[in-house]
Amino acid sequence: MDFISSCVLLLLMVLNMSAGILAYSCFIQGQNNMWHITFNPQEVTAVPGLCALISCNFTYPDKAEPIQKILLYACNKNEICNKKIFNSNEESRRDKQSETGQIEMLETDPHKNNCSIIMKDINVTDEGEYAFRVEGSNTKKITYPTRFKISIQEKPIMDIPPLREGEPAGLNCSAPFPCPETPPDITWLIKIKGEPAFKLQDNITLATFKSYYLSTLALTPSSKLHDATVGCYVTYGHVEISTSRTLEVMYGNTSSVVIQGTETFLKKLGLSTILTFLAGMACSAVIFSVTLCCWVSCHRANKHKGLTANPDTGVNLEKKPAEEEREPADMEYAEINRDRRGNGKRCDDNQSEMSNGETEDQKQKREELYSNLRFC
Incomplete structure (x- = not known):
């Protein structure tokens, strides 16, 4: 039984190893049949006037063999990569350089999956994103969606x-x-x-x-x-x-x-700046003082005007001089005296009229009545 168990265990281990090798082979074959590109690093910081190294590797399907050429496109702000700046076609460019002479491939054989390049004489206009395009046989070609970027740094x-x-x-x-x-x-x-x-x-x-x-x-x-x-x-x-x-x-x-x-x-301020500041503060103080004085004067005038007029009745409450205040009193007093004198005269006339043909009792009553009239 132990021998049979050992054989079964060994058989299972062999099957596991075989499955692993088969899976790895399928993975490698799948990788060889995919369009893929990697950059190391994906963003490069360059200095104007110098060169920049872009290190990259790519894969392509077997059906794309042989690779005809490698192209490099510059992308605009809208992320559209349609400006061709490099073509590795040996028939048109034996030295693998771009039309401007700035770009050079490190590996001349595209079948080695190496797309590393050197961009020379970098300037500020070279800042931006770039995309590689690979064209093979049987119309197999692709512009890789993964891009690399160049940043410009002019100072440490x-x-x-x-x-x-x-x-x-x-x-x-x-x-x-x-x-x-x-x-x-x-x-x-x-x-x-x-x-x-x-x-x-x-x-x-x-x-x-x-x-x-x-x-x-x-x-x-x-x-x-x-x-x-x-x-x-x-x-x-x-x-x-x-x-x-x-x-x-x-x-x-x-x-x-x-x-x-x-x-x-x-x-850091300097003497002229300090003097200008002090002059401005002095002018501001003078303007504030004048404004405050005008406001106080206007406030007092409005307050005095409000005390001399009743807005509800429209009657003028303004005080008059002492002579004008006493004049109505004098006139009223004169009218009262005149009325009193008239009343006295009427009382005398009544007394004289009543004195004719009176008895003693009537006379006494008339005198009392006369005395009462005198008080009025």
């Missing part, structure tokens, strides 16, 4: 972290490495105000990557380096690109940093 990229006095820091400068023919040479320079510029040679490390160089400057800043200018210069043979930055070094406590920032701000 400098990265400076926050700097504080006495604390070590690393300053980075990266430069493209698009062309193996001319590797970059990176140099650091620093210039302190009032002193000549000098080259930094110590504490510099260089890292090389596939598409760019990175130079790191180890620096322990001091207050003397505040407002100093540090520059990164990259040389590619006869082509040079550079960039520079102003260092800002924080030193002391927070108040010192604030004072330092204030001093720097005032220095």
Whole structure:
């Protein structure tokens, strides 16, 4: 039984291995019957005046054998790739160069599945996307949908972290490495105000990557380096690109940093700017004072006018002089006296009329009545 089990297990292992080999063979055959292209890397950063290496490989179906030619098209902003800039046809271009002489294939045999090219004398107009097209026999041809891109960089990229006095820091400068023919040479320079510029040679490390160089400057800043200018210069043979930055070094406590920032701000303003600002502030103060005085005067006038008129009745409440106020009182008093005198006269007339043919009692009553009339 053990022998039979071992045989069965061995048979199963052999069948598994056979199935794996068969599957791998089918996969390879499928790959050989597909249109496919890969780029490494897919985006290349180039420097104007230099070359750019585009590394790529492609596959095609067996039915497309033999490959007739490899074409390169430039794509526009609408992602339409219809501008032909390169043709590898040996009959028309023996040197495998483009019509402008900028593009050259690294591998002359297209059957080796290598589509790597070098673009020379790059300029800013070469920035954009590109697509390869392969044409074979039996009308088998394709423009690969996967594209590569060229970006243009005209200056190195400098990265400076926050700097504080006495604390070590690393300053980075990266430069493209698009062309193996001319590797970059990176140099650091620093210039302190009032002193000549000098080259930094110590504490510099260089890292090389596939598409760019990175130079790191180890620096322990001091207050003397505040407002100093540090520059990164990259040389590619006869082509040079550079960039520079102003260092800002924080030193002391927070108040010192604030004072330092204030001093720097005032220095940047300049005397003429400060005088112009002060003159503007003075003019603004005068205009505000005049406006405020006019507003207060108008407010007081409107308030006085509101007190002398009743808007509901329309009666004028404005005070009159003392003489005008007393005149109605005098006139009323005169009219009252005149009425009183008239009443007295009528009382006397009534008394004389009633005195004729009266008795004593009647006379007494008349006198009482007369006395009462006198009070009225």
